Amino acid sequence: MNYFLNIGSNLGNRRLNISRAAQRIMGRYGWMELSHIVESEPWGYESDNAFMNIGVRLVSDLEPMQMLAGLQEIERELGGGAHRDAEGRYVDRVVDIDIVAVDEMQIDTPELKVPHPHLAEREFFLKPMVELAPIWKHPATGLTCGEMLANLVPDNED
DSSP states (O other): OEEEEEEEEOSSSHHHHHHHHHHHHHHHHOOEEEEEEEEEOOSSSOOSOOEEEEEEEEEOOSOHHHHHHHHHHHHHHTTOOOSBOTTSOBOOOSOEEEEEEETTOOEEOSSOEESOTTGGGOHHHHHHHHHHOTTOBOTTTOOBHHHHHHHOOOTTOO
16 A cells, blocks of 8 residues: 655754654655655644654555554654644644555544545645655545645635
8 A cells, every 4th residue: 555644843853853753664664755845834723833744655565553553653752742732732743643645545533534634725745745646636536636735725815
């Protein structure tokens, strides 16, 4: 299966945090392809700390829940804490690894939703996906990531 991941960081040495996460992923799962880095403001909450994100494509025979468990272990090893505070709001983090898509699969469980439910809203997911998987289509909408990216409204427009 083709796994499309996104590694993000907005605390500490962001580039080093992402590099360490990518090294651990490669050490555990083998060959992978990386996108260029995308910088963005935090999504869904206010923070002075901008995010740095990178897309990853890897091939694995692991089932999605096994992959999720392995990626969460890597997050913990690198100091990735909770993604939300006690009130359920997003918080800054050292490292965040998301499974964005797995081939054209659709998964909807409490632990894992694939494609990522906010894929079409997040430029920092879409830009790397356009680079890594230009012909991939969202299984529910049939749109490519390039088409979803073109549909995004710039932040400065209402």
